Amino acid sequence: MLQISCPYCGARAEIEFRCGGQAHLERPGPHDQVSDRQWAEYLFYRDNPKGVSLERWVHRFGCRQWFNVARSTLTHEILAVYGMGEQPPQLEGTKR
Amino acid sequence: MSKLERMSPLGRGISATAYSSEFVSLRQQTFFGVAKVIVRKSDLLGSPELEALLGVRAPQMANTVVQGSGVEIAWAAPNQWLLLGDEAEVARICAAAQTAFRDETALVLQLTHAYAVFQIEKTGARDVLASLCPLDLHPRAFAPGRCAQSLLGDAGVFIQQCNEAPSFRLMVDQTYAGYAWRLLSEACKSLSSS
Amino acid sequence: MSGFRLEKGGRIDRSRPLSFTFEGVSYEGYAGDTLGSALMANGVSMLGRSFKYHRPRGLLAAGLDEPNAIMQLEDGAQARPNVKATGVELYDGLRAAPVNAWPSLSFDLLSVNSMFARFIPAAFYYKTFMWPHWSLFEPAIRRAAGLGVSPEASDEDIYDKRYAACDVLVVGGGPAGLQAAQAASRSGARVMLVDHDAQWGGSLMASNRHVGQDPADDWIGRVVEELRAAPETQLLNRTLAFGFYDHGLVGLCERLTDHLPLAERSGPRLRFWKVRAKSVILATGAIERPLVFPNNDRPGVMLAGAGATYAARYAAAPGRRAVFAVNNDSGYESAAVLRRLGVDIAAIADARPGLSAKGAQMAASGINVFTASTITNVRGGKKVRAAELHKLDDDGQAVKGSAALVECDTVLTSGGWSPVVHLYSQAGGKLRFDEQIQAFVPRECGQHVLCVGAAGGEFSLTQGLADAARAGAAAARDCGFDAADIEPATVDGEAFGNIRPIWQVDVSGLAGERGKAWLDFQNDVTSDDVALAIRENFKSVEHVKRYTTLGMASDQGKTSNVNGIGVMEGALGKPMAQVGTTTFRPPYDPIEIGAFAGRRVGENIAPLRPLAAEDAHEMLGARFEDYGGWRRPAFYAQDGEDEHAAVRREALAVRDGVGLFEASPLGKIEVAGADAREFLNRFYVNNMATLKPQRCRYGVMLDENGVVLDDGVLACLGPNRYLAGTTSGHAALIADNMDEWLQCEWPDLDVVVQEVTTNWAVMNVNGPRARDLLRKFDCSIDLAAEAFPHMHVREGEIEGVACRIQRVSFSGELSYEVAVPWGFGASFWAALMDAGREFGVSPFGVETLMALRVEKGFLHVGADTDGMTLPQDIGFGGVISRKAADFIGRRSTMRPDSLRDDRRQFVGLECLDGSAKPLTVGAHVLLPESAPPALTQGWVTSSVYSAALGKPVALGMVANGRERIGEEVKIWDRGVSRRARISAPGAYDPEGKRLHV
The missing domain is CATH 1.10.10.1100 (BFD-like [2Fe-2S]-binding domain)
Structure with missing residues (x-):
């Protein structure tokens, strides 16, 4: 069970959170200007890094705020926590 | 007079609504006023009208509670606060805040009926809570004036430390009142027997 | 029977004799014994039969490393299968039985397996029992090979759970653990020290050592006392740290009552701790390795250190005359302990070529020490009679003709020691192979964890204590405490020396x-x-x-x-370093599932949420079911009615008069702000931009895959203020989704959202007399048809209580959903029942509501739809084409697959065979002439008997169904075919006249 630092509430147990999957996905739109390929990329194609994974989490049973997490898929170490809309910090092994 | 009567969340199915032993006491606090204020722009809460109404500026520091005039104001999320206290007082402030925020993007909602409120006290209170909640409530990590939202078993909970005795206020969704009561009272009994 | 009780010594309490039974025979032990030591003291040397060959087995070890002495304890609800005799503290009245012997230990029928040992090699079962299928043979093989018996009675024990946080967690209460905890504790840090043993001291308990000038026991006592007195230090004995997880989380299992006689147990049996530690020190010691030689599994062949532990700690000697076979110095220390306690040491075979200092000391005291020698066989079946010793050549091969046969009743071996690196490895720690001690030792770990003492590969106690003291202080400093280094204790005697690895005695x-x-x-x-x-x-x-x-x-x-x-x-x-280890996984030792379940049992698993008027429903005869996590009446049975009769009666009552339904679980989400309209328009398939204040609109929500996720009524309460209704099971999900979209995707939208579902109880007054009933109440809202038309919402007061009324209908009748603050819900229900008596009001349940909506052809998301249903499949194609704006999932409704013209569509199905029996839900829709098996055209999704129409009605999803209305189809269900016709959904009041009254 991870310990995740909510940017607002501080370090809390993983069971208070929910993972929302890969961060920094850009929703293409409007709908009538999006190709099938673009839409499929947005919906289904995900990074599967051995190393730093950028993902978004919500403090579901806390302040209900969403934020981004940079987490190592090898060690589960959380390397950074940053707000929604913010760019990921420079980390070794981060896919740009 | 209304022909409608008011019932507390533990009104159904639970025979006892208080537990007390040498180490811990637990009781339901009925008809405790709760309201939620959500604003889009945080400076709204700093408005002179509202500060006059609350008697204090709403806390900006996460997971803290301040005592206003008549109600306590607890941080719930960025730009979200809970107003806690006497039901009528909470209702009065709510009505005034609704008027004050009429033209703003804000929600001022009385949620008194949505919550079951419990008070747990004495030296064993922390151990009972630690059997159900992942928060670290050790005095070095939590103190009077602090609050947090977390889990009590599988239900969401708002926890506030009221004094150093210690005494904690717990608020769960009222539909989990029976569940929370079972868990808390069983944990109290386990504490007393081991 | 070679074991016996020593006359004095040991850490047992001879003033507290305890009686217990093993295989039905009564024995006596003492407080402080384990079941294993008590059996040894009673001379019971055979404790089990082996898993595959049913060979007789006795104790090998004295701790959790014991592989043989697996027991079944007690019976009924108290039964505990597969526990190690070495880990069970003896209590009065304990009843134990071996797990793998039938009919009895000494006469085990299946021991014939051992005669065929050469025919049961690795994977024998899988290779042999392949045809026709392994599963045919498995039950019999499992019976022959199995371990204990699962308890048949349900578990009556209580299992507690505890979350904890600390600065420094020290695992292991032996010398290194005590020293590390002391150093950390003195800084004022929050320290936890845990050990699975009931007593503190670890390996020192079975030694004759001195710490400083004092006997080891004195030092243990002083340190424990100091730690107990430290306000922020917590000691947990009988507590096993069984798993090391992410971010400093360590799982502990505390045994609260297992050491007590059954009658004296109360309160929780186990407590599962989830400890989040900033820093962890592992002082988990080391496990001795047996030597691998022919018949090394005979009862009486044991680990040397275990033999010493039994004698010194439990005053239980493994035999009267022992042969030792060692490849390092630690065995000499064990031999010295046993000898001091009166066991005759017949010989020591040391694999190493020269005499070590310890060996020389032993030889000088008159013990027969054979160098460059080892054990090559054991004589005896159910107990040891003699050991064969041989010289070893330089390659480690036993030399022919060098045999010595030494009579003995126990053989004690030491093949070296392996640090207990399990938790370290679980934490993600990497290991390296240490040539000097011939074992895997900790190398590096990403988590804050350090192994000290033998667990770190340091077998010198004095050095281990120095390391531990340093580690304890450093760990506290890492957590921000001003920890001074403390003077570590020193211990006399060193006992490992060098080692000659003999992984397998070569007798070829x-x-x-x-x-x-x-x-x-x-x-x-x-x-x-x-x-x-x-x-x-x-x-x-x-x-x-x-x-x-x-x-x-x-x-x-x-x-x-x-x-x-x-x-x-x-x-x-290839060297061991390259062979590597297998992965260490939790738990270190088996933990009962109950510990993990904790209080999440019975009604506390996924607790059902009650309705506001639950008591009233109960009194009215409601049959409750779980609907989306809510405990709701399915129907109200009167006078022994079955479900069909009750639903029929309730449905007619609604159609002909008025019914009352508690709809409190309906999701309610307040949405406000200048951009609320824009936000909701993006959230719903429907065009919500045109919804005016005091109006309601039915809407469908999709996920991004275009799949229908939920539906409900959106009410506009005023400018920039809305109440979004969701289905009962989906309120939290939709509120979560709204938060996610607002925070992650559209943070610029000026909107705030709050779920308020459980603040409001909702009573649905439903049927042609609904208005008449509500008019009995003092209500500030004008209920007249023209003042309050269908699909409108009003806020006001009823009987002086705030209320919100929506005129919406899932039955097709005049219907009001009246919301009052939840605490008034029960009273409001009672008042409605009371006032409704003159109209013949009938309470109705979820199943009746379902029957009413099926008659009307109203969709139920999750019943009529599945994970592939798009809005155009349920008739929303027109709504979409008239809406210009994007909404969640819209692009997915435009994919080639979404645009296929043979997609399954939502239609009605009319029975043509005249039978009153409803179609089976899930039955396939086939072409009339097709002979199953045939490609399915779709299926029945909802089906009821309509009391109002006097015939069955059904809904379904049928390929290109809307184009095929009027077409006859075959409804096929497991061999039974029925005739039906595709129709428009909604057999009852298709024009909707009854809604607008």
């Missing part, structure tokens, strides 16, 4: 059949099995493990893994 040069040499005693894996696996090309340590089951028993190979890797080294010709 000796004459005669000698039998197998065991690696894994519990799973009956021999060195030959490993060799066979390698010959069959299983060369990875993980593959050998799974093929042979080496290390896969409940002891997880604590005594066998390193020996197995050593045997692999020889067979593969």
Whole structure:
């Protein structure tokens, strides 16, 4: 069970959170200007890094705020926590 | 007079609504006023009208509670606060805040009926809570004036430390009142027997 | 029967005798005994039969590394299968039985297996019982091979749970753990010290050592007392740290009552701790390795250190005359302990060529020490009679003609020690092979964890204590405490020396059949099995493990893994460092599932949420069901009615008069702000931009895949203020989704959202007399048809209480959903029932509501739709085409697959066979002439008997169904076919006249 630092509430147990999957996905739109390929990329194609994974989490049973997490898929170490809309910090092994 | 009567969340199915032993006491606090204020722009809460109404500026520091005039104001999320206290007082402030925020993007909602409120006290209170909640409530990590939202078993909970005795206020969704009561009272009994 | 009770000594309380039974026979032990030591003291040397060959087995170890002495304790609800006798504290009245012997230990019918041992090599079962299928043979084989018996009675015990946080967690209460905890504790840090044993002191308990000038016991007592007095330090004995997880989380299992007689137990039995530690110090010691030689599994062959522990700690001697076989100095210390306590040491065979200082000391005191020698066989079946010793040549092969036969009743071996690195490894720590001690030791770990003492590969106690003291202080400093270094204790005597690795005694040069040499005693894996696996090309340590089951028993190979890797080294010709270890996984020792379940049992698993008027529903005869996590009436049975009769009666009452339904679980989400309209328009398929204040609109929500996720009524309460209604099970989900979209995707939208579902109880007054009933109440809202039309919402007061009324209908009748603050819900229900008596009001349940909506052809998301249903499939194609703006999932409704013209569409199905029996939900829709098996055209999704229409009605999803209205189809259900016709959904009041009254 991870310990995740909510940017607002501080370090809390993983069971208070929910993972929302890969961060920094850009929703293409409007709908009538999006190709099938673009839409499929947005919906289904995900990074599967051995190393730093950028993902978004919500403090579901806390302040209900969403934020981004940079987490190592090898060690589960959380390397950074940053707000929604913010760019990921420079980390070794981060896919740009 | 209304022909409608008011019932507390533990009104159904639970025979006892208080537990007390040498180490811990637990009781339901009925008809405790709760309201939620959500604003889009945080400076709204700093408005002179509202500060006059609350008697204090709403806390900006996460997971803290301040005592206003008549109600306590607890941080719930960025730009979200809970107003806690006497039901009528909470209702009065709510009505005034609704008027004050009429033209703003804000929600001022009385949620008194949505919550079951419990008070747990004495030296064993922390151990009972630690059997159900992942928060670290050790005095070095939590103190009077602090609050947090977390889990009590599988239900969401708002926890506030009221004094150093210690005494904690717990608020769960009222539909989990029976569940929370079972868990808390069983944990109290386990504490007393081991 | 070779074991016996020593006349004095030990840490047992001879003033507290305890009686217990084993295999039905009564014995006596003392407080402080384990079940294992008490059996040894009573001379019971055979404690079990082995897993595969049913060979007699006795104690090998004295701790959790024990592979053989697996017991079934007690019976009924108290039964505990598969516990280690060495881990069970003796209590008065304890009843134990062996797990793998039938009909009895001494006469086990299945021991014939051992006569065919050569025919049951690794993977024998899988290779042999392949045809026609393994599963045919498995039950019989499992019976023959199984362990204990599952309790049949349900578990009555209570299991507690505790979350904890600390600065420094020290695992292991032996010398290094005590020293580390002391150093950390003095800084004022929050320290936890845990040990699975009831007593503190670890290896010192069975030693004759001095710490500083004092006997070890004095030092243990002083440190424990100091730690107990420290306000922020917590000591947990009988507590096993069984798992090391992410971010400093360590799982502990505290045994609260297992050591007490059954009658004296109360309160929780186990407590599962989830400890989040900033820093962890592992002082988990080391496990001695047995030597691997023919018949090394005979009862009476034990680990040397275990023999000393039994004698010194429990005053239970493993025998009267012992032969030792060692390859390092630690065995000499064990021999010295036993000798001091009166056990005759017949001989010591030391594999090393020269005499070590310890060996020389021992030889000088008159003990027969054979150098460059080892044990090559054990004589005796159910107990040891003699040991065969041979000289070893320089290659480690036993030399023919060098035999010595030494009579003895116990053989004690030491093949070196393996640090207990399990938790370290679980934490993600990497290991390296240490040539000096011939074992895997900690190398590096990403988590804040350090192994000290023997767990760190440091077998010198004095050095281990110095390391531990330093580590304790450093850990506290890491957590921000001003920890001074403390003066570590020193311990007399060193006992390891160098080691000559003998992973398997090579007897190939000796004459005669000698039998197998065991690696894994519990799973009956021999060195030959490993060799066979390698010959069959299983060369990875993980593959050998799974093929042979080496290390896969409940002891997880604590005594066998390193020996197995050593045997692999020889067979593969590759150094142990490269062979590597298998993965260490929690739990370190088996933990009862109950500990993990905790209080999440019975009604506390996924607790159902009650309705506001639950008591009233109960009184009215409601049959409750779980609907989306809510405990709701399915129907109200009167006078022994069955479900069909009750639903029929309730449905007619609604159609003909008025019914009352508690709809409190309906999701309610307040949405406000200048951009609320824009936000909701993006959230719903429907055009919500045109919704005016005081109006309601039915809407459908999709996920981004275009799949119908939920539906409900959106009410506009005023400018920029809305109440979004969701289905009962989806309120939290939709509120979560709204938060996610607002925070992650559209943070610029000026909107705030709050779920308020449980603040409001909702009573649905439904039927042509609904208005008449509500008019009995003092209500500030004008209910007149023209003042308050269908699909409108009003806020006001009823009987002086705030209320919100929506005129919406899921039945097709005049219907009001009246919301009042939840605490008034029960009283409001009662008042409605009371006032409704003159109109013949009938309460109705969820099943009746479903029947009413099926008659009307109203969709129920999740019943009529599935994970592939798009909005155009349920008739929303027109709504979409008239809406210009994007909304969640819209692009997915435009994919080629979404635009296929043969998609299944929502339609009605009319029975043509005249039967009153409803169609079966899930039955296939086929072409009339098709003979099953045939390609399905769709299926029945909802089906009821309509009391109002006097016939069955059904809904379904049928390929291109809307184009096929009027077409006859075959409804096929498991061999039974019925005739039906595709129709528009909604057989009852298709024009909707009854809604607008």
